[in-house]
Amino acid sequence: MTISKKIEAFMTRSSWIRKMFEEGSRLKAEHGAENVFDFSLGNPNLAPPEKFNQILDAVVREKGWHGYMPQAGYPHVREKIADFISRDQDCGVTANDVVMTCGAAGALNITLKAVLDPGDEVLSPTPCFVEYHFYTDNHGGVFKTVPTHDDFSLDLDAMAEAINEKTKVLLINSPNNPTGQVYTKESLDDLGRLLKEKSEQFNRTIYLVSDEPYRKIVYDDIQIPCIFASYDDSIMATSYSKDISIPGERIGFTVINPHATYRTDLMNALALTNRIIGFVNAPALMQRVVAELQEVSVDVNFYARRKELICGVLRDAGFSFVEPQGAFYVFPQTPIADDVRFIAMLQEERILAVPGSGFGSPGHIRIAFCVPGKTISAAAEGFKRAVAKAQAK
Numbered sequence: 226m227t228i229s230k231k232i233e234a235f236m237t238r239s240s241w242i243r244k245m246f247e248e249g250s251r252l253k254a255e256h257g258a259e260n261v262f263d264f265s266l267g268n269p270n271l272a273p274p275e276k277f278n279q280i281l282d283a284v285v286r287e288k289g290w291h292g293y294m295p296q297a298g299y300p301h302v303r304e305k306i307a308d309f310i311s312r313d314q315d316c317g318v319t320a321n322d323v324v325m326t327c328g329a330a331g332a333l334n335i336t337l338k339a340v341l342d343p344g345d346e347v348l349s350p351t352p353c354f355v356e357y358h359f360y361t362d363n364h365g366g367v368f369k370t371v372p373t374h375d376d377f378s379l380d381l382d383a384m385a386e387a388i389n390e391k392t393k394v395l396l397i398n399s400p401n402n403p404t405g406q407v408y409t410k411e412s413l414d415d416l417g418r419l420l421k422e423k424s425e426q427f428n429r430t431i432y433l434v435s436d437e438p439y440r441k442i443v444y445d446d447i448q449i450p451c452i453f454a455s456y457d458d459s460i461m462a463t464s465y466s467k468d469i470s471i472p473g474e475r476i477g478f479t480v481i482n483p484h485a486t487y488r489t490d491l492m493n494a495l496a497l498t499n500r501i502i503g504f505v506n507a508p509a510l511m512q513r514v515v516a517e518l519q520e521v522s523v524d525v526n527f528y529a530r531r532k533e534l535i536c537g538v539l540r541d542a543g544f545s546f547v548e549p550q551g552a553f554y555v556f557p558q559t560p561i562a563d564d565v566r567f568i569a570m571l572q573e574e575r576i577l578a579v580p581g582s583g584f585g586s587p588g589h590i591r592i593a594f595c596v597p598g599k600t601i602s603a604a605a606e607g608f609k610r611a612v613a614k615a616q617a618k
């Protein structure tokens with residue numbers, strides 16, 4: 226191979242994604258896409274809100290907005306975002322705390338690049354988003370995981386044990402992909418206290434980085450606490466990918482806690498990393514569009530109905546799971562310990578899902594329910610048969 230040995234190893238490590246994709250394509254070619262029940266992708270199936278189209282039409286007609294801009298993004302866009310966050314989360318964020326990025330992935334990458342030295346550790350509760358490992362490695366860090374409780378809430382004792390003199394970032398994601406769980410204000414306050422204590426113990430700033438692209442997709446009036454109130458040295462990374470259904474447009478932002486110890490240094494570092502990673506800046510057109518969409522999101526009731534439907538189907542099939550509080554994923558236990566094998570049993574029923582092993586939690590599967598209701602209903606019998614087959618083995 227003439228590619229990097231490290232990338233070769235990463236490709237092998239994530240080969241199950243490719244295999245699943247290939248198996249899905251084979252099933253779709255053989256049975257027709259409408260006869261394959263694909264719960265494997267977190268690709269929102271809702272169209273963006275109508276206001277997105279209106280603003281896009283208007284913005285696209287404005288002339289003279291095609292040049293480079295300040296590395297952190299257009300000042301007026303950052304201003305609107307800072308105003309919204311300050312109101313929505315009751316915190317005094319200013320435009321100078323916001324950097325426009327290429328999606329939440331871009332926000333996480335510029336943040337990690339800004340704070341990691343080679344060998345620094347990034348710690349994340351499992352299960353967690355598959356890409357965190359790769360993002361950490363991109364910037365010379367070492368990714369480590371820490372278990373959560375059975376209901377996927379934060380296990381502070383396990384975290385206290387895992388944090389050491391190399392820990393630089395505690396990376397959380399709420400509402401969570403793949404579990405749909407939301408961390409409570411109390412648990413975040415406890416986490417903030419722990420990070421303060423550990424930062425003092427090891428005489429270094431440990432950052433709390435909160436990945437929040439699903440913040441607006443929550444059920445049953447659940448409130449997502451503001452991490453800034455729980456810990457000063459915190460940074461939020463987010464995007465418009467999921468809440469206005471535009472993941473292909475690559476637009477998001479990073480916000481620094483205005484009380485962060487090294488606020489100005491951090492801001493200058495983020496502006497630089499945003500440039501040198503190679504994005505240079507977030508897409509100009511989309512920055513101007515999202516500026517006008519701060520209060521807007523897709524109809525979350527759509528996902529709430531899908532959540533009820535899929536939970537009913539899974540319950541009837543005999544799965545155990547914690548009901549999602551947000552995002553559009555559910556993470557049931559598999560009836561046999563080998564989740565990859567169970568995924569193969571589901572494929573025999575033309576159902577595609579992702580093994581929990583990929584998220585660091587074997588013995589589970591992730592089901593993305595951002596799909597049409599008829600896909601969920603049509604898969605019901607297949608789920609039942611797969612569970613029966615697994616239990617019979």
Ligand SMILES: Cc1ncc(COP(=O)(O)O)c(C=O)c1O
Nearest residue numbers: 267328329330354398402464466
């Ligand atoms: C938890 C989590 N973080 C980050 C991302 C990346 O989001 P974006 O497409 O905005 O870069 C995703 C996308 O699925 C995600 O689920």
